[in-house]
Amino acid sequence: MEQEGVEVEVVDLRSIWPLDMRTVLDSVRKTNRAVYLEEGWAFAGVGSQIVAMIQEEAFDDLDAPVLRVGQADVPIPYAKDMERAAKPSADRAIQACKRVLYHNGKRS
């Protein structure tokens, strides 16, 4: 997916309670950045909690704002194509990764 010379470390949380924050923080300390990916709405979602904990625990290790990628802020559309468009996509995840790497738009 990311064949632009960027190595992405993927942390699969598996459960939100207990929450394996240690693995998340270790990863942030290693890469200095994070993108949270979830299928649901990002607004007030689990990701908001994770991002809050990351900035609390690893503020001085962050080189960029932590971004969340979730489904669009709309009720899930009924039509299959529309539903797909509202869901988070690989493309949006890649865009977010580029942004936290300061690789987006004007660069590359």
Add this chain to the structure above:
Amino acid sequence: MATKVHMEALSPTMEEGQVVKWHKTEGDQVSMGKVLAEIETDKAVMELVARGEGVLRKIFRGESETAPVGDVIAVIADEGEDISALTPDTGGSRAASETPKSKSDHNIETQVRVTQEAGGGRVKASPLARRLAQEAGLELAGLRGSGPGGRIVKRDVEEALRGGQAAAIEVAGPDFEDLKVSQMRKTISRRLSESLGPVPHFFLTVGVDMVRAIEARARINTLLKERGEKISLNDLVVRAVAAALRQHQEVNAAWHGDHIRRYARVHIGVAVAVEDGLITPVIRDAHTKGVAQVAREIRELAGRAREKRLKPEEYTGATFSISNLGMFGIHEFTAVVNPPEAGIVAVGQVEEVPVAMDGQVVVRPRMKVTMGCDHRVVDGATGARFLQTLKAMLEEPATILL
């Protein structure tokens, strides 16, 4: 419960502090409110007290190490308590092991650079960049940020470090000595460039006949003898300046951008040379004090200034300053205004010089006083009138009492 020991702002202008001495070592029992360490601020050496109870478990900044205000410099916790979460890990090695970016990548980076100036006064930097720069002893303000809005990010710091290291190897040699910049020296440089930059200076010099002042000093010292005290000519000058300022409040003033503040009270800062710089302890309400009291206060404050034991309120809040280099044999000199004050008088040596009086050449003890003025507040004639009054007072000290 574990308590982080932060570098606290122990002076109003302090941005970072240097640990002079730890009163406790790792493993020592500490109690709330007790002195933990001595910290050199930009002005003085102050005591840092414990904000928690327990055992001093870990010290992160050893003696003579520097930390910015707010940084954790030690941890107090119970015996055996896990403090690993409170331990700031040393990111330095991580930064060093980072492989340099390829040449082409580097070029792209340069193209998209946004200069820091574009972002306004505050330096924008990512938390990580801030930490790396601080660990490497780099000034963030000197870096250019490549992130959005000119934000300084990790790669900018790394690039600066690569450039900086290369330059250091080139110029290294035995022809010079690098001296550590003390906290005080940093403040002096910042304050004085703040001054000569935006403060438009001009200088006025007047020669003063010191015969009467010397007589007055001798008489006062005879009277003070039984108390075991004495005054210097400088004490008399300080007192005279205070009296002259009361008559010329337009000089006892400060520039405030959209207004000029005139002070009714006279607080005189007296420049004192200390080991690695200077500091100006303040004689408060100098116009209300007798010359013997002025002398006592100057002696006491100057003594503590040399030991760096002044409290912040003892060296801030002056409305006017005096600098005397007479003891070094200086005839006359110009002094830089200490903002936001509007004036400073520079006092030279008292020396015997031939002067023409009533058609005769006579030898008289004379002293040159040069006033440095902030032209935004004080104009030539205003300053001149003040110096006229000061000269008259020193030439006839009884007028100080008027």
